[in-house]
Every structure is written in C-alpha cells, then in structure tokens.
Amino acid sequence: MATSKKTRQLTKAEIESIFARFSEIDPEPKGELEYLNAFTLLVAVVLSAQATDAGVNKATAKLFRVAPNPEAMVALGQDGIEEHIKTIGLYRNKAKNVFALSQKLIAEHGGEVPEGRADLEALPGVGRKTANVVLNTWFRQPTIAVDTHLFRVGNRTGLAPGETPLAVEQALIKRVPKSYLLNAHHWLILHGRYVCKARKPECWRCVIAEWCRFEPKTPAPKA
Known part of the structure; x- marks a missing residue:
C-alpha cells in the first residue's frame, strides 16, 4: 500500500476549502454498509x-x-x-x-x-x-479509517501524503479542521470510491479538483 511518489501537501487554507466544499454538497455523509445496531x-x-x-x-x-x-x-x-x-x-x-x-x-x-x-x-x-x-x-468519535480508497485520496490530492495507512491516518487527524473531522472519514472514502478512482480518476467531475495536486487531470470522455 506504500506510495511511490511524494506529493506536495496542501496548505491549511486549501484543506479548509476542500472540506467546506464536501460539507456543502453532502452535509451528513453516510457509509454504505447496512446494520441494525x-x-x-x-x-x-x-x-x-x-x-x-x-x-x-x-x-x-x-x-x-x-x-x-x-x-x-x-x-x-x-x-x-x-x-x-x-x-x-x-x-x-x-x-x-x-x-x-x-x-x-x-x-x-x-x-x-x-x-x-x-x-x-x-x-x-x-x-x-x-x-x-x-x-x-456508532460512537461518533472523530476517527479516520484508512482503506485503499482513502489512502489513495490522501496521497493523490496532497491532503495527507504518507507511506503507510497509519501515516496517512495520523496526518489527516492532525490536518483536517476539527469541525469537519467527524465526517471526513466518509467524505474521503466515498470520494475515492466513486470519483477519485484508482485507474482513472474522474477529474472532470471532481468537486475539489481546483485544489487537488494530482496531475495531469483526467479530461472528460469524448461524447
């Protein structure tokens, strides 16, 4: 799961803008697993x-x-x-x-x-x-579970470049504004799952593309 390319970190202001955008679009993100308790x-x-x-x-x-x-x-x-x-x-x-x-x-x-x-x-x-x-x-604690999607987003965007899942997790806990920390886990996983995909990120419809460090941005598919 190690990253092979060092990405320049986003600034504090850029990170604030990213999570403000996520929050504006999806104020209460939810995971997709179904459960009763x-x-x-x-x-x-x-x-x-x-x-x-x-x-x-x-x-x-x-x-x-x-x-x-x-x-x-x-x-x-x-x-x-x-x-x-x-x-x-x-x-x-x-x-x-x-x-x-x-x-x-x-x-x-x-x-x-x-x-x-x-x-x-x-x-x-x-x-x-x-x-x-x-x-x-469940317990509403501001933790971040780094799976393959979140690891990719943390490195690719410059949010939290790191060589290991733990390094990415610790960097995110430190860098994500506290007001967004509870929901950051779901925003980032869903973004990686459906937009910032592994083989071909869909940059043309990415809501945080203006701050993302990934280059070159993937162009929209031809009609």
Missing part, C-alpha cells in the same frame, strides 16, 4: 475486508434478521454463519472470527460492543481500520 455494524465491517459493501449487504440481510446480537450469532454456530456469508470472499475465516468475537463479547463485555479502541482491537478479526469505523460510525 453496534453489533451488526461491527460484524458488517469485519465481513467487508476484501469485499464490496454491496456484496456484504446482500449476505447480511438475512443473517442480521436471525442473528442481530452476539447471543443469537453464537447460537447460529460457525457453520450456520458460513451458510449465510458464503458469497463473500474468505467467508470461512470470517465466519470463524464472527463466531469468536461474538463469544468474546458475551464473555468479556456483557454482550455489548465496547467503546474503547483497545477492547475493540482485542476482538477476533478486528484491526485498527475496523475499530476506527465502529468508533466513528
């Missing part, structure tokens, strides 16, 4: 590794109806979880983690999803990125 959000994020949100949502629609809490998930069993998520990549290992994290939530947290990063990252299948999503989306 903190537990199903956690499970959905664990399942989303190396999978699309749409694919996860399709698989969890029935799963969350029959197992909306850790107790029901454990009762379903690992084999039962596998049956529901077998359309998702790496489903066997993910089912193992979902079963194990459900057991641990019951044993150590009274069946509730913990609000602390250390407790979240101690759960099977939960790393820093997953913990950040849950902390931001």
